[in-house]
Amino acid sequence: MIFHIDANSFYASCERIFRPDLADKPIVVLSNNDGIVIALNDEAKKQGFARGNAWFKVSADCAAKGVHVFSSNYTLYADMSARIVSIYNRLCPEVEVYSIDECFLYYPDWKCPDYEGIARHIRNTVLRETGMPVSIGIAPTRTLAKICNKLAKKRGGVLAWNTLRKDDELRAIPVGDVWGIGWSKAAFLRRYGIATAFDLRSYPLDLAKKNLTITGFRTVQELNEIPANERIGSEKCRNICSSKSFGEPVTELSELEEALASYTEEAVSRLRAQKSAVSYVSVFLMTNPWDESGPQYCNQLSASLQKPTSFLPDILGTAETLLRTLYRSGYRYRKVMINLLGLEDDIVLQKDLFDQDSGKQESDALMRCFDEINSRYGRNTLRVGTGRSDSRRWAMQRRFLSPAYTTDVRSLPEVH
Structure with missing residues (x-):
């Protein structure tokens, strides 16, 4: 059985963990040089903001609506991600890190297992030890697990595929929202009357392989509860x-x-x-x-x-x-x-013939x-002589940067 675990509003949640005063407050996180909004929580979405908003266009509106703004603090986010993954590794025999805030956990197909109970234990452990809220989808394939995870965010945080009215759920999901179906494939499928995940599940495999490439072929298999998407290995970068x-x-x-x-x-x-x-x-x-x-x-x-x-x-x-x-x-x-x-x-x-040492x-x-x-x-404790200082015009603008709470002892919160 496959668990798909996704941290809820990860960047915004990292900022809120060390700021209890921000509970239930709208938060947006900006890109490098404070250019655009790259992450936000549900409270900010309800205020009308969206990922991709240019900061210079929405800054005044954010101030008027009491939105709390942060520059990207990747040191904090990476460290929080590593702590969460360490919990997954402690509680699951096989973990695949998919992104900074997403993981797939693989459990054996035990007889009469309480997978939902295991998922709730994982969720509660992560929340207790790190303060990070996560959602968990449980299914026999990676594609269905991601679908369950998306539904779980509004249904208590844990959702298993086998507990759902499967056909009704798939009919409610637009084909473009299925993992592995991009906008071009979605447009192609809609031209042939395939508008939902339910329609895609019945798409003939030979046509899927011909028209949707191997990725679409595997997606159709996964919607039919046949594991097909390969796990991501730790491949080396080519450049x-x-x-x-x-x-x-x-x-x-x-x-x-x-x-x-x-x-x-x-x-x-x-x-x-x-x-x-x-x-x-x-x-x-x-x-x-x-x-x-x-x-x-x-x-x-x-x-x-x-x-x-x-x-x-x-x-x-x-x-x-x-x-x-x-x-x-x-x-x-x-x-x-x-x-x-x-x-x-x-x-x-292999040394050159004339290479002495x-x-x-x-x-x-x-x-x-x-x-x-x-x-x-810490990064830049040692550096080459050319890079003498970060106080230069080329350094990134991060006017709303939060402290490195977990990696710099000088940034530890003070309790009075």
Whole structure:
């Protein structure tokens, strides 16, 4: 049996856990640089706000309606997600992390099991130990479990497929709301009179495979209670990109170098986490295409490394050389991006005939020390010399950032 567990309004709930005064209050969470609304709770939705609203358009309305606003605090969200997943691993033999706020739990098909009782125990444990409300859908397939989860949010938080009037529930679900059916497939199906999940369940499998690809074929199987969607494995990335829009336009090369150094550290950290090495480095530099106050510029350069490596100084040195070549004075730059390409397993390399000592063991030891210190004491505890400070114009605007309650002892709430 499959449990689909989804945290309710995850980002907003993370903010509210450490702010009891926000109970039943509307909350919205903004994207990088406080650009758009990316998450909100039910109270904010009832006020007429929606995901995707541009902040500059709704800021006055939020203030008038007493909406509490937060910048994205991904350090807090990631840590809360890890704590919740640790509870799932404690209570279930097999856990698949689907996203930062979603998981699939797999239980054996026991005889006469009380799956709903198990789900309520999980839900209560997560709420008691973390303060996070979650909803749980229980079904024999992943697609049906997601359907049950969506229904559970308004029916007590736990819902099992076998307890429902199945045909009636499927008739009430638009075909476009079924997991795996995007807007283009939904439009195609509606042209042929398939408007609901119930209609889709009866769609012939040969036509599903022909018209909806293998994904749609599996979705039809899952609606018929036949497990077909494969579990997500921990595949390695084929390329790693790191970039953010600047908080303010940047004109100086030195500031661009600081931003590039910060993004390169982040990319290399992810590279090393998946035990890979990079062969090619690409750097992208651009102005803001919507800024009419100055000339526009956009360019990109790539370079190959002498040998595949995960050593930060070598990768950053190549990236900075590319940036200096790309840079043109007199422009208001909005973004710099680094892309690591040609990834392969970071293993012991075959030495060149004339290579006396590659120094790989020393560089690996140095990077392990670098990673461990930053992991233990917090990101950017150690950094390369170029990235000296976050107080630069390129740093993200996060005017409504909440404290890092769970990862910084200085941010612990005070109780009086």
